[in-house]
Amino acid sequence: MKGKIRRPAVFVIIAAIAMFMVSMASADGNRQKTIHAQYAVTGTGSCLIAIAGFNASLQPNGGATGPWFWGAMTLDDGVYTFNRDGTGSVNITLHETDLYSSGMGAPPGVGDATENYNFTYTMDGGNITLTYVTGSYEADWTDGPNANTKLYLILPPWNGELSPDGETLYASFRSPNILVITADKANKTPVGVQALCNIVFQGYRIGP
Numbered sequence: 659m660k661g662k663i664r665r666p667a668v669f670v671i672i673a674a675i676a677m678f679m680v681s682m683a684s685a686d687g688n689r690q691k692t693i694h695a696q697y698a699v700t701g702t703g704s705c706l707i708a709i710a711g712f713n714a715s716l717q718p719n720g721g722a723t724g725p726w727f728w729g730a731m732t733l734d735d736g737v738y739t740f741n742r743d744g745t746g747s748v749n750i751t752l753h754e755t756d757l758y759s760s761g762m763g764a765p766p767g768v769g770d771a772t773e774n775y776n777f778t779y780t781m782d783g784g785n786i787t788l789t790y791v792t793g794s795y796e797a798d799w800t801d802g803p804n805a806n807t808k809l810y811l812i813l814p815p816w817n818g819e820l821s822p823d824g825e826t827l828y829a830s831f832r833s834p835n836i837l838v839i840t841a842d843k844a845n846k847t848p849v850g851v852q853a854l855c856n857i858v859f860q861g862y863r864i865g866p
Contacts, residue, residue, distance in 0.1 A: 669713055692740070692779075692781065693740045693820070693852060694740065694741060694742045694866055695739075695740050695783070695788070695863050695866060696738070696739045696864050696866070697827050697862060697863055697864065698864045699735070699736060699737065699738050699741075699750070699827070700733070700734065700735050700860065700861070701857055701858060701859030701860075702857065703731070703732070704728065704729055704731060704857075705718050705754075705837075705857075706726065706728050706729070706854045706855075707726060707851065707853045708724075708725075708726045708853070709724075709726060709762075710724065711851070711852045712723055712836065712852050712854065713766070716854060718760065718860070722759070724732075724761050725759070725761055725762055726761075727757060727758040727759060729754050729755065729756050730755050731754070732752060732753065732755075733753040734750045734752055734857070736748065736751055736773075736858060737749050737750070738827070738859075738861060744778055744780070745776065746777050746780055747774070747776050748776075749772075750773050751770060751771070751773070752770065752771045752772075753768075753769075753770050754768065754769055754770075756803075767802055769800075769801055769802020769803060769826050770784075770799070770800050771800060772798050772800065773795070773797045773798040774792045774795070774796055774797075775791070775795035775796070776790075776791040777789055777790055777791055777816075778791060781820070783823060784816055784819045784820050784821070785819055786820050787815055787816070788816040788817075788818075789815050790808055790812065790814070790815070792845050793844045794843075795812070795843070795845075796810060797809040797810075797811070808843075809839065810841070810842060810843050810845065811837050811838065811839055811845075812837065812838040812840060812845050812848075814821070814831055814836065815831075816829040816830065816859075817830065817831075817832050818830060826861070826862045826863070827860065827861050827862075828858065828860040829859060830857060830858040831855055831856065831857055833856055834854055835854075837853040837855060838852055839851040839852065839853065850863050
């Protein structure tokens with residue numbers, strides 16, 4: 659009699675464990691495919707901007723006194739939004755300090771801009787890659803030497819990681835990826851100006 663009582667209980671326990679494992683595997687699989695969240699982010703970095711582009715050694719064309727300047731410090735703060743369909747958007751404020759070469763004939767300057775662009779993303783476990791959507795980037799300078807002008811870029815991918823609980827995120831450009839400046843928001847007309855940036859951003863989840 660006791661054996662008959664225990665046997666169903668064992669089967670119930672085994673079935674419950676199996677269902678739990680399937681559930682966890684399914685949840686983990688969903689996490690690895692897409693996310694639905696917003697992250698408040700901050701970013702730090704620097705950029706070297708070559709007015710005539712870079713040579714094969716990733717140095718500005720024109721040499722030491724050529725037309726280039728260094729964004730010695732960039733600071734970003736804003737929100738990254740991730741949608742379940744693998745798309746997302748960025749809305750941030752850029753704070754930049756620039757130091758110019760002697761060939762530029764300009765004093766150091768600082769400025770702020772609002773940046774907006776869209777991306778698609780893919781996930782592989784905790785690894786995440788953000789790919790810029792062509793024609794979506796626009797920076798509107800609000801003060802400094804470039805106040806009341808716009809900037810259009812083609813961005814390289816961001817690569818980083820999402821924490822297992824989905825609460826924290828970090829990513830960076832994997833140098834030497836070049837940012838290309840264009841004359842139009844559609845990104846169809848490069849102007850020859852290129853930038854190399856080392857930027858890392860990190861953020862925490864603030865909502866769905």
